[in-house]
Amino acid sequence: MAVSVVLSLIKELRRTLGRENVLSAHSELVVYECDGYTIEKNRPDAVVFPQSTEQVATVVRIANEHNVPVVARGAGTSLAGGCLPLGGGVVVMLTRMRRILQVDLRNRLAVVEAGVLNLQLARALAGTGYHFAPDPSSQGACTIGGNVATNAGGPHTLKYGVTVNHVLGLEVVLGDGSVLALGPVHNPAGLDLLGVLVGSEGTLAIVTKIWVRLTPNPQDYRTLRVIFDTLDSASNAVSDIIGEGIIPAAMELMDRGIIGALEEAYQFGFPLDAEAILVIELDGPSAGLxxxxxxxxxxxxxxxAREVLQAATAQERQMLWKCRKAAAGALGRLSSSYCTQDGVVPRTRLPHILRRIVEIGRAHRVRVVNVAHAGDGNVHPVLLFDERDKEEVHRVLAAGRALLEECIACGGSVTAEHGIGVEKIELMTSLFAEPDLEAMRHVRSAMNPGGRLGPGKVLPSP
Ligand SMILES: Cc1cc2nc3c(=O)[nH]c(=O)nc-3n(C[C@H](O)[C@H](O)[C@H](O)COP(=O)(O)OP(=O)(O)OC[C@H]3O[C@@H](n4cnc5c(N)ncnc54)[C@H](O)[C@@H]3O)c2cc1C
Structure with a gap:
């Protein structure tokens, strides 16, 4: 990008947002070169911190006048490169828009700005008897705007669904800088544009405000830690439980590699020779649980199953969930870099895909450990590597691709919850026929006419 364009862009952004809300120094921009997917990096020309929808709209208009890309960013926990500033341009940080504007228990909804953290809302609702159901394992860091943009799931998706099932309305800034309010709160009739926007990964609009559904807390829980000697038996148990007509709130799987890392980091007391652990939670009315x-x-x-342990108290239940949610943090014990894949298969294919993950890892000489939202058939093979070793990075990318192609071959998909981002864009042609992709490009052109919002993400060029 021409230096004169960048200088003019920064000058205009500073004039409208104030110098303190615009970053442009090389040393500051480095932080925004990538998100949780660290294999691809690119530096933006500016990073801005708007504090209102109007300011977001102004930033989009300024970027349009300078013909530069705009990438929305929440906490940057994307594992698919959704926040990668391809072609430079402006990164719009939503993290200073973090007010919970309303909690309306009578109507079971809350209104939040896009930068509110998932955990911030959970804490604000504690003691009310309600909660926001999507609970990604990254909930301590990720924003609700990011959850909407990726249609995030989490351990409790099995029973409660993904983010789109919990969004009642949105306020967004479209690609031309205009502001639109959507959803049943605003206009109960017409096309379901809300469904189009949730999961669009910042390629159709920037979400600034969200009306979320609040779910009543379950009356009671039964939370189990079950230890298995083989991955096959653990994944067959998952299939059998659903086959029996039981829908637990969550069924999470961790394999031996993850168990070892967790033990080294936190000493939860897991047996190191176990091949798999399932955390199974049942919830609902006490009677019948x-x-x-x-x-x-x-x-x-x-x-x-070798051992079944039930959490006897609320503290023990919390500890079991802490084990599961600490898994990502423990990965640093295993490797300096890692790439978390996100494939999904029909539940009955879980034993097959877990076996294939081991084989594919071996074939590409990449160490792979597994966590999985097993109840949904959602696998997260974690590929461990050293990003300074370019040849190893190459093998990791090839192994990741092979894993996802195997998911497609099983009748599944290349993402259950992390999104497409830049990482999986090439695989979209394996999932969709060209006319389907073209129809999606038309939708994108309608909402993001210049194509400057999130360019190079989700939809491959024809
Ligand atoms: C340890 C770990 C565990 C995880 N576990 C889960 C899990 O259980 N379930 C799950 O679904 N995901 C999980 N993720 C992935 C990630 O946390 C989710 O995708 C999350 O929803 C992203 O939120 P964020 O605020 O970090 O968004 P970012 O990473 O900042 O952005 C993600 C994408 O959304 C776009 N975006 C962000 N904010 C907006 C906005 N306001 N308007 C428009 N577009 C926007 C960005 O451009 C990007 O494309 C995990 C990630 C990590 C690192």
């Missing part, structure tokens, strides 16, 4: 739990225990035993 014990019967369901007994059925689940019986199925796990039938599949050869």
């Amino acid at each position: 014990d019967r369901q739990k007994e059925q689940v225990v019986e199925i796990c035993r039938r599949q050869g």
Whole structure:
């Protein structure tokens, strides 16, 4: 980009937002070169911190006048390169728009700015008897705007659904800088544009405000830690439980590699020789939960579970969830860099895909460990590597691609919750026929006419 364009862009951004809300020094911009997907990097020309929808709209208009790309960014926990500033341009940070504007328990909704953290809302709702159901494992860091943009899931997606099931309305800034309010709160009839925008990864609009559905807390829980000697028996147990007609709130799997890392980091007391651990949670009215739990225990035993432990207190339950949610933090014990994949297969194909993950890792000489939202058939193979070793990075990319192609071959998809970003854009042609992709490009052109919002993401060029 011409230096004169960049200088004019920065001058105009500073004039409208104030110098303190615009970063442009090389040393400051380095932080925004990538997100949780660190294999691809590119530096933006400026990073801005708007504090209102009007300011976001002004930034988009200034970027349009200078013909530069605009990338929305929440906490930057994307694992698919959604925040990568391809072609430079402006990164719009939503993190200073972090007010919870309204909690309306009577109507079971809350209104939040896009930069509100998922955990911030959870804490604000504590004690009200309600919660916001999407609970990504990154919930301590990720924003609700980011959850909307990626249609995030989490451990409890199995029973409660993904983010789109919990969004009632949105305020967004479109690609031409105009502001639009959407959803049943505003206009109960017409096309379901809300469904189009949720999961669009910043390529159609920048989300500034969200009306979220609040879900009543379950009356009671039964939370189990089940230890297995093989991955096959753990994943067969998952399939059998659903096959029995039981829908747990969550069924999370961790393999031996993750268990080892967790033990080294936190000493939770997991047996190091276990091949797999399932964390299974049942919730709902107290009456009937014990019967369901007994059925689940019986199925796990039938599949050869070595040990079943039930959380006896709320603290023990919290500790079990802490183990699961600390898994990513423990990965640093295993490797300096890692790439978390996000494939999904029909649940009955879980044993197959977990076996293939091991084989593919071996074939590409890449160490792979696994966490999975197993109840959804959503696998997260974590590929461990050293990013300074370019040849190894190459093998990691090839192994990642092979894993996702295997998911497609199983009748699944290349993403369940992390999104396409830049990482999986080439695989979109394996999932969709060209006319389908073309239809999606038309939708993008309608909302993002110049194509400057999130260019190079989600939809491959024809
Ligand atoms: C340890 C770890 C665990 C994770 N676990 C889960 C999990 O269980 N479930 C899950 O679904 N994901 C998970 N993720 C992925 C990630 O946390 C989610 O995708 C999350 O929703 C991203 O939120 P964010 O605020 O970090 O968004 P960012 O990473 O900042 O952005 C993600 C994408 O959304 C766009 N975007 C962000 N904000 C906006 C906005 N306001 N308007 C328009 N576009 C926007 C960005 O351009 C980008 O394309 C995990 C990530 C990590 C690192």
